[in-house]
Amino acid sequence: MSDTMSDSKKLSRDRVAQLVAADIRPGSYVNIGLGMPTLVARHLDPKKEIVLHSENGILGIEDVTPGDPGDEDLINASKAHVQLIPGASICDQSLSFSMMRGGHLDATILGAFQVSSEGDIASWATDDTDAVPGIGGAMDLVAGARKVIVVMEHTTRDGKPRLLRHCTFPLTGKGAVDTVYTDMAIIDVDPRRGFVVRALAAGVSRDELQAATEAPLTFPDDLTLI
Numbered sequence: 001m002s003d004t005m006s007d008s009k010k011l012s013r014d015r016v017a018q019l020v021a022a023d024i025r026p027g028s029y030v031n032i033g034l035g036m037p038t039l040v041a042r043h044l045d046p047k048k049e050i051v052l053h054s055e056n057g058i059l060g061i062e063d064v065t066p067g068d069p070g071d072e073d074l075i076n077a078s079k080a081h082v083q084l085i086p087g088a089s090i091c092d093q094s095l096s097f098s099m100m101r102g103g104h105l106d107a108t109i110l111g112a113f114q115v116s117s118e119g120d121i122a123s124w125a126t127d128d129t130d131a132v133p134g135i136g137g138a139m140d141l142v143a144g145a146r147k148v149i150v151v152m153e154h155t156t157r158d159g160k161p162r163l164l165r166h167c168t169f170p171l172t173g174k175g176a177v178d179t180v181y182t183d184m185a186i187i188d189v190d191p192r193r194g195f196v197v198r199a200l201a202a203g204v205s206r207d208e209l210q211a212a213t214e215a216p217l218t219f220p221d222d223l224t225l226i
Contacts, residue, residue, distance in 0.1 A: 009203035010154075010183040011226070018043045019199075019226060020109060020151055020181050024050055031055065031100065031141055033110030034078050036151045040109055051085075053105060055137040057096040060088025077136065100137060101144040108145035110138060111152050112177075114167040117194035117215035119177040121150060122169035135172070142173035154182035154212050161214040163187070163195060184209055186226065187217070199224045 011019075017039035024030060024040075026048040032041055041063055044050050052061050054076040061082040064070040070081030099105060114122040121142060124135040142148050155161055163180065179198075180187045186199040196218045200209060202225040210217050 009201065009208075011201050013039055013183070014043075015226075016151060016181050016183055019186060020149060021045070023179075024048070024107065026050070028106035029053055029059070029104065031105055031108040031110075031145065033108070033138070033141075035111040036153075037109040037111055038078065038080070040151070053096075053099065054082070055093070055096050055100060055141070057091045057093050058082070058084070058088065059091070059096075059099075060085045097137065097140055100140045103144050103146060105141070105145045107147040107149055108141040109149045109151055110141065112150045112162070112172075112180075113169050114162050114164055115150055115152075115177050115180055115189075116164050116167045117189070118166075119175045119189040119191075120167050121148070121172045121177050122167040123172045125170045127169065138172045142176040147178050148173070148176045150177055150180045152180070152182055154184040154209075159212075161212055163213045163215055165215045184212060190218075193218050196220060197223060199226045201226055 013036055016036065020040045021043035029051045031053045032038060041052060051059060053059050054061055056077045058076065061076060062085050064081050064083050070083065074082060076082045110123060112121050112123040113126055123138050152162060177189050184201050184204050185197050188196045188198050190196045195213065195215055197209065200223060206219055
C-alpha cells in the first residue's frame with residue numbers, strides 16, 4: 001500500500017483501545033503488553049471487574065492516579081509505575097509465568113510487527129540488524145492465554161502491510177492470534193477463511209483495506225462500521 005491514505009480516515013490509537021476494552025468480557029483476567037495495548041487499561045469499565053496481570057508478578061493493577069508519582073517499587077513488566085486495586089496480590093515471577101503457561105489468563109493483549117492469515121504472530125524481532133530483540137514473556141503468553149488479541153497499526157510507517165499471508169520475521173507463536181484491532185478495522189482470524197473483517201473504520205473503503213493488507217480479506221454481510 002502507498003502512504004497516500006489520509007490519517008484522518010483512520011482510527012486514533014485511543015479509539016482502537018476503546019474498542020478493545022469494550023469487547024473484553026466482564027470478570028476476565030487479562031495481561032496487557034507494551035505500546036498501544038497499554039492504552040486499553042485506561043478505557044476498561046470498572047463495573048466489568050476486569051483484573052489485569054503483569055508477568056513480573058502482580059495480579060490486580062491499574063494506572064497510577066494522574067499527578068501521583070507512584071511507588072517507585074511498584075512497576076509492571078513495562079517498568080511503568082502502577083498501583084494495586086483492592087484484592088490485588090503479588091507473587092514471584094515463576095508463579096506468574098505458571099499462570100501464563102497454565103491457561104489461567106482469559107486473554108492477552110499485545111502488539112505485533114506482523115500477523116499472518118493463519119494466526120501466526122511475529123512480535124519480538126525484525127530484520128533490523130541494529131535493533132536489540134527482546135522476547136520477554138510474549139511466547140509464554142500467546143501459548144497459554146485462552147484468547148490472543150493483537151493491537152497495532154495496520155501498516156508500517158512506510159505503508160507496507162503488517163497483515164500477511166505468511167510472517168517473514170521470527171515467530172512468537174504459531175496459529176495463536178484470535179483477533180486483530182488496527183487503526184483501520186477489527187479483523188478475526190478464522191482457521192478456514194483466514195482474515196475475516198468484523199468491523200471497518202467508517203472512513204476506509206473495503207478496497208483501501210484490502211490494498212493495505214497482503215493476505216486476502218473476507219467481508220461478511222453483517223459488516224459494521226466503527
